[in-house]
Amino acid sequence: MSDAVSPLATPFPELPAIAGVTPRVARAGYKDWGRCDLTYVELSQGTAVAGVFTRNVCCSSEVELGRANVARGRARALVVNAGNSNAFTGYRGREAVEQIMTQVAANLGCAQEEVFVSSTGVIGVPLPKDKARAGIEAALAADECTWEEAARTIGTTDTFPKGASAKAQLGAVQVHFSAIIKGSGMIAPDMATMLGYVFTDAAVSPEFLQECLSAANRRTFSCITVDSDTSTSDTVLAFATGKAGNEPLTSFDSPGADAFAAALEDICRQLSHLVVKDGEGAQKFIAVAVSGAVSDESARKVGLAIANSPLVKTAIAGEDANWGRVVMAVGKAGQPADRDRLSIGFGGTWAARDGQPLADYDEAPVAAHLKGREISIEVDLGLGDGRATVWTCDLTHGYISINADYRS
Amino acid sequence: MSDAVSPLATPFPELPAIAGVTPRVARAGYKDWGRCDLTYVELSQGTAVAGVFTRNVCCSSEVELGRANVARGRARALVVNAGNSNAFTGYRGREAVEQIMTQVAANLGCAQEEVFVSSTGVIGVPLPKDKARAGIEAALAADECTWEEAARTIGTTDTFPKGASAKAQLGAVQVHFSAIIKGSGMIAPDMATMLGYVFTDAAVSPEFLQECLSAANRRTFSCITVDSDTSTSDTVLAFATGKAGNEPLTSFDSPGADAFAAALEDICRQLSHLVVKDGEGAQKFIAVAVSGAVSDESARKVGLAIANSPLVKTAIAGEDANWGRVVMAVGKAGQPADRDRLSIGFGGTWAARDGQPLADYDEAPVAAHLKGREISIEVDLGLGDGRATVWTCDLTHGYISINADYRS
Numbered sequence: 001m002s003d004a005v006s007p008l009a010t011p012f013p014e015l016p017a018i019a020g021v022t023p024r025v026a027r028a029g030y031k032d033w034g035r036c037d038l039t040y041v042e043l044s045q046g047t048a049v050a051g052v053f054t055r056n057v058c059c060s061s062e063v064e065l066g067r068a069n070v071a072r073g074r075a076r077a078l079v080v081n082a083g084n085s086n087a088f089t090g091y092r093g094r095e096a097v098e099q100i101m102t103q104v105a106a107n108l109g110c111a112q113e114e115v116f117v118s119s120t121g122v123i124g125v126p127l128p129k130d131k132a133r134a135g136i137e138a139a140l141a142a143d144e145c146t147w148e149e150a151a152r153t154i155g156t157t158d159t160f161p162k163g164a165s166a167k168a169q170l171g172a173v174q175v176h177f178s179a180i181i182k183g184s185g186m187i188a189p190d191m192a193t194m195l196g197y198v199f200t201d202a203a204v205s206p207e208f209l210q211e212c213l214s215a216a217n218r219r220t221f222s223c224i225t226v227d228s229d230t231s232t233s234d235t236v237l238a239f240a241t242g243k244a245g246n247e248p249l250t251s252f253d254s255p256g257a258d259a260f261a262a263a264l265e266d267i268c269r270q271l272s273h274l275v276v277k278d279g280e281g282a283q284k285f286i287a288v289a290v291s292g293a294v295s296d297e298s299a300r301k302v303g304l305a306i307a308n309s310p311l312v313k314t315a316i317a318g319e320d321a322n323w324g325r326v327v328m329a330v331g332k333a334g335q336p337a338d339r340d341r342l343s344i345g346f347g348g349t350w351a352a353r354d355g356q357p358l359a360d361y362d363e364a365p366v367a368a369h370l371k372g373r374e375i376s377i378e379v380d381l382g383l384g385d386g387r388a389t390v391w392t393c394d395l396t397h398g399y400i401s402i403n404a405d406y407r408s
Numbered sequence: 409m410s411d412a413v414s415p416l417a418t419p420f421p422e423l424p425a426i427a428g429v430t431p432r433v434a435r436a437g438y439k440d441w442g443r444c445d446l447t448y449v450e451l452s453q454g455t456a457v458a459g460v461f462t463r464n465v466c467c468s469s470e471v472e473l474g475r476a477n478v479a480r481g482r483a484r485a486l487v488v489n490a491g492n493s494n495a496f497t498g499y500r501g502r503e504a505v506e507q508i509m510t511q512v513a514a515n516l517g518c519a520q521e522e523v524f525v526s527s528t529g530v531i532g533v534p535l536p537k538d539k540a541r542a543g544i545e546a547a548l549a550a551d552e553c554t555w556e557e558a559a560r561t562i563g564t565t566d567t568f569p570k571g572a573s574a575k576a577q578l579g580a581v582q583v584h585f586s587a588i589i590k591g592s593g594m595i596a597p598d599m600a601t602m603l604g605y606v607f608t609d610a611a612v613s614p615e616f617l618q619e620c621l622s623a624a625n626r627r628t629f630s631c632i633t634v635d636s637d638t639s640t641s642d643t644v645l646a647f648a649t650g651k652a653g654n655e656p657l658t659s660f661d662s663p664g665a666d667a668f669a670a671a672l673e674d675i676c677r678q679l680s681h682l683v684v685k686d687g688e689g690a691q692k693f694i695a696v697a698v699s700g701a702v703s704d705e706s707a708r709k710v711g712l713a714i715a716n717s718p719l720v721k722t723a724i725a726g727e728d729a730n731w732g733r734v735v736m737a738v739g740k741a742g743q744p745a746d747r748d749r750l751s752i753g754f755g756g757t758w759a760a761r762d763g764q765p766l767a768d769y770d771e772a773p774v775a776a777h778l779k780g781r782e783i784s785i786e787v788d789l790g791l792g793d794g795r796a797t798v799w800t801c802d803l804t805h806g807y808i809s810i811n812a813d814y815r816s
Contacts, residue, residue: 057745059739090763124732124765318811324496340498342466357496395718397808399722403719
């Protein structure tokens with residue numbers, strides 16, 4: 001964890017314990033950090049798992065193996081290594097992951113494929129097997145830790161620990177969700193990544209859990225960006241222990257399935273916002289709301305073009321209502337748009353409508369809005385019913401300092 | 409023109425006069441600049457024209473009309489307004505462009521469609537018609553100016569005037585090219601754009617001129633990026649007066665056509681590099697050479713993903729041989745790539761080969777290379793014969809200062 005805390009940081013919330021989930025931390029010593037860097041979460045028998053992973057084709061062995069194992073739908077343990085991403089390390093990196101899976105499976109008496117491993121940190125250095133083995137041993141012998149300790153332990157360049165909770169009423173049974181996430185951007189020469197873990201006591205089939213997680217992902221994690229650079233190790237896993245005792249959910253026809261899916265999406269949105277709020281150099285949290293697109297997916301792509309534009313992000317950093325840069329970003333998005341139907345606003349005040357600056361545009365409320373920490377940009381394409389919201393942060397000197405004023 | 413000159417600036421070269429081309433400048437007063445801001449170039453009868461334009465769908469009326477008129481293949485005059493891009497100004501903006509075309513056509517006794525107009529500067533403010541009319545009148549009455557004066561006059565946030573020349577031997581006849589360009593990025597709240605103009609005395613049909621310009625564009629202007637933000641007004645026009653008296657070129661079967669196309673591509677490459685060297689905040693000029701791709705176009709897309717990555721650009725700014733960030737950028741490019749065949753080098757020294765860090769990697773020559781002004785990144789995908797080179801600059805505090813430390 002970095003010393004300088006993001007101005008957008010929020011206190012770590014109270015997270016409920018989840019029946020069947022036991023987190024522990026240990027120190028493997030992957031980096032000279034003087035703090036725990038290995039997180040081990042034991043999951044009760046019968047825990048369902050679902051996951052979404054980076055689409056970066058240069059992904060790590062952790063991602064490759066995790067993607068394969070999620071297809072089996074069951075999990076007994078999660079191991080997260082912080083300080084070494086083990087990416088771009090060839091067969092040696094893969095052997096290190098397999099060693100961890102074997103070691104944990106032998107201890108629990110489960111299949112190797114039920115052990116999920118993530119790693120985050122420097123790339124190009126194979127994860128040291130001896131440190132991993134000793135770290136796992138220490139974790140297996142450790143006492144249960146708090147969610148906040150686990151959230152701190154999975155962090156690298158994060159400036160604050162990040163967690164969220166949710167609950168859903170399934171008929172007579174209330175189910176609970178607790179989740180932790182790490183991610184801030186990347187620092188030279190380390191490649192920090194977004195790793196998120198959601199734990200629930202709900203009983204749910206792996207297939208339906210995956211369906212809900214994938215849908216939530218499209219509207220949450222897939223709608224955030226800090227710097228447009230897709231990590232090699234991004235992973236979000238959802239684990240459901242079933243200990244709440246509800247009638248198992250298997251599809252949207254199951255009673256309570258809508259409430260469950262809504263709670264899962266809610267917790268994913270909370271987590272995704274926390275990552276943006278810890279974006280490298282972030283001073284402002286920006287929501288880009290796009291409406292009037294030809295489809296929701298088209299709206300998302302337009303939103304991402306705006307949220308990834310260095311010129312839009314620097315304008316917000318400069319508290320400048322530069323709607324011309326938003327026009328430029330809409331135009332380059334490669335999506336259907338009509339210059340003469342386009343409207344742009346900030347904080348609920350339109351600056352341009354139907355392709356022209358508003359004659360009676362009052363910049364005072366916009367200027368006041370832009371001085372705040374939470375900024376909204378509204379774009380109406382005027383073409384259809386497609387809508388999406390994308391979240392990002394501003395681009396500041398802090399980002400350059402973190403990533404350039406540094407020599408490995 | 410800005411006061412602080414780019415450290416990558418080069419002196420304005422000697423450009424030959426081109427028979428049939430007469431540049432003049434005047435002061436329309438679009439901005440409170442105290443310098444000329446309107447460039448007028450008269451072209452002799454029979455001049456062929458070709459052009460490439462921004463693909464931003466929110467383009468200006470200048471671009472819309474220019475694209476339509478290029479299809480007719482003939483030009484008699486070029487007008488460039490600096491200080492106002494006239495983009496996103498609706499019908500009022502279009503009327504201003506049409507007024508300029510009508511005024512010049514009446515003076516020359518030519519068709520309105522033979523008058524090409526570009527504008528660059530603040531967006532969302534219709535170009536003032538009265539200033540444009542008076543500026544044109546002043547330009548028509550002015551003496552011929554130098555190429556350097558014209559290059560300075562089309563500039564906005566550029567820190568140095570940019571020009572290039574080339575020549576080609578077509579049998580017994582030598583033909584000449586002179587060209588000017590402006591572009592640096594964008595500054596709040598103005599939207600600077602890349603505008604380039606190539607003039608040659610060669611005799612060439614409009615269709616073949618367009619074919620050569622489009623091909624050159626794919627390997628030059630389409631292979632540069634400063635900040636990934638596509639302007640609404642980008643325009644490159646090529647004018648051929650035919651005064652050299654060569655046998656007119658109509659296809660690659662014409663004698664000398666290859667030499668002509670090579671010279672045109674050479675001058676386009678020079679111009680494109682000058683824009684990168686004046687990139688906002690640029691301290692280093694970066695060539696990204698991608699080989700081993702499945703096609704040239706795939707190589708170009710991989711090169712652009714690297715050249716647009718904020719993490720790669722900040723690493724170069726920090727003189728950090730961070731090949732892991734290059735791996736990340738390759739992986740997110742959406743192009744065929746195989747992590748285990750990928751090789752990355754800097755300045756001719758491989759840092760990683762076949763998906764793994766080199767055991768005997770000597771960072772000393774790489775570190776020395778990265779201290780220079782001209783940086784090369786080599787990427788071999790190991791898949792096929794596709795190759796491309798993309799040029800960009802580093803991402804520095806200067807970029808943030810220019811674009812954020814400013815309130816309109």
